[in-house]
Amino acid sequence: MDITEFFQLSDGKWFSQQTSHHLASQQTEIGKSNLRIEMLSKGDPVVVQLCQEYQVDPALALCGNRITWDGTVERSEKKLKGSTVLVAIADPQTPNQGKLLLKRNQAVKPSAAGRYIIGTDEALTLITEFETTRVEERLWFASLNLRLRTSTLKQSDGFSTTSFCSEIRMGGAQAAAKSTATTAQPR
Amino acid sequence: MDITEFFQLSDGKWFSQQTSHHLASQQTEIGKSNLRIEMLSKGDPVVVQLCQEYQVDPALALCGNRITWDGTVERSEKKLKGSTVLVAIADPQTPNQGKLLLKRNQAVKPSAAGRYIIGTDEALTLITEFETTRVEERLWFASLNLRLRTSTLKQSDGFSTTSFCSEIRMGGAQAAAKSTATTAQPR
Numbered sequence: 001m002d003i004t005e006f007f008q009l010s011d012g013k014w015f016s017q018q019t020s021h022h023l024a025s026q027q028t029e030i031g032k033s034n035l036r037i038e039m040l041s042k043g044d045p046v047v048v049q050l051c052q053e054y055q056v057d058p059a060l061a062l063c064g065n066r067i068t069w070d071g072t073v074e075r076s077e078k079k080l081k082g083s084t085v086l087v088a089i090a091d092p093q094t095p096n097q098g099k100l101l102l103k104r105n106q107a108v109k110p111s112a113a114g115r116y117i118i119g120t121d122e123a124l125t126l127i128t129e130f131e132t133t134r135v136e137e138r139l140w141f142a143s144l145n146l147r148l149r150t151s152t153l154k155q156s157d158g159f160s161t162t163s164f165c166s167e168i169r170m171g172g173a174q175a176a177a178k179s180t181a182t183t184a185q186p187r
Numbered sequence: 188m189d190i191t192e193f194f195q196l197s198d199g200k201w202f203s204q205q206t207s208h209h210l211a212s213q214q215t216e217i218g219k220s221n222l223r224i225e226m227l228s229k230g231d232p233v234v235v236q237l238c239q240e241y242q243v244d245p246a247l248a249l250c251g252n253r254i255t256w257d258g259t260v261e262r263s264e265k266k267l268k269g270s271t272v273l274v275a276i277a278d279p280q281t282p283n284q285g286k287l288l289l290k291r292n293q294a295v296k297p298s299a300a301g302r303y304i305i306g307t308d309e310a311l312t313l314i315t316e317f318e319t320t321r322v323e324e325r326l327w328f329a330s331l332n333l334r335l336r337t338s339t340l341k342q343s344d345g346f347s348t349t350s351f352c353s354e355i356r357m358g359g360a361q362a363a364a365k366s367t368a369t370t371a372q373p374r
Binding site for chain 1: 330337
C-alpha cells in the first residue's frame with residue numbers, strides 16, 4: 001500500500017459514525033456524517049493551487065483527496081458541514097512518508113505542512129500542527145468497505161480530546177468494482 | 188517495546204471512556220468504567236493455572252495482566268462489571284508475537300488461544316476467535332498516562348461492531364514514578 005493506493009481506496013461515498021472523548025470533562029460527543037471523498041490526480045488544478053499556496057513544487061505532488069462532509073451532532077444544533085483537500089508530497093528519501101498539505105474552506109489554517117506516514121501495517125498516519133494544537137490521525141481499512149479513523153488532539157499542556165470514526169462505504173467506484181468486499185478478511 | 192514492557196506499563200488504575208458503534212443499526216453506545224490492571228509475573232499461580240487450562244507449558248509464559256472493570260452504560264441499566272486475565276506465551280521463532288491466553292469469569296470462552304503482535308509502532312494487537320466472532324483489538328500508549336484501544340467484531344457475514352476506549356491513568360506505580368508523564372510526547 002502506498003499513499004496513492006490509500007487515497008484511491010478512499011474514493012467514494014461513506015457514512016461515518018463519529019465519537020469524541022473530551023478527556024478533562026469526561027464528556028462524549030456523538031456525530032453522524034455523510035462523506036464524499038474524491039481522488040484528485042497530481043495534475044488536478046486544485047492540487048496545483050494548494051502546492052502553490054504552500055510554495056511547494058507541484059511536480060512533487062503525488063495525489064490528493066477532496067473530502068466533503070455533511071452531518072449532525074447528537075443533542076446539539078451544531079452542524080458538521082465542510083470540506084477539505086489533502087495533498088501528498090513525495091519525499092524522495094523515504095518512499096513511505098512525505099509532506100501533507102491541508103486546505104480548509106474555513107479560517108482554520110495549519111501553521112505549516114504536515115506529514116503522512118504509511119506504516120508497515122498499511123495504516124496511514126497524518127500529523128498536522130496548528131497554532132497551539134498537534135493533531136495526529138490514524139486511518140486504516142478494516143476491509144475495503146470499512147475505514148476506521150482515530151485522532152488525538154494535543155495542546156501544550158497535554159492531550160485534550162480523542163476521537164474515533166467508523167466509516168462504511170455507501171457507494172463509489174470501489175464498491176461497484178468489488179461486490180464481495182463486505183466479507184473481505186480483516187488485515 | 189516488548190509484551191512484558193507493554194503489560195508493565197498498563198499496570199495501574201485507569202478511568203476509561205468507551206464507545207461502541209453498531210454498524211448495521213448505526214447506534215452508538217457510550218460507557219464509562221474504572222479499570223484496575225495488575226501485572227502478573229510468569230510464576231504467578233493465576234498464570235500457571237491458565238496455562239494448564241489451555242494445555243500450554245507454563246515455562247513458555249512471559250507475563251500476564253489481570254484486568255478488573257466496574258462501570259456503567261449511558262441511558263441503560265446495564266452494568267459493566269467483570270474481570271479477565273491475559274497471559275502472553277512466547278513464540279521462539281518470532282519475538283514480537285505469540286499466543287494469547289484469555290480467561291473470563293463469565294461463561295464466555297474463546298474457542299482457542301488467541302494471538303498477540305507488537306507492531307513496529309509499539310502498538311499491541313490482540314486477536315481472539317470466539318465461536319462465531321473474531322475480535323481484533325489494538326492498544327497503544329499515546330503517552331505514559333493515556334492508553335487508547337480500538338476493537339472490531341467480525342461475524343461470518345462481516346463486521347458488526349467497532350469500539351474505542353480512551354483510558355486515563357488515575358494512579359499506580361508508573362504514575363508515581365514519572366510525574367511528568369502527562370506532558371510526555373506522543374509516539
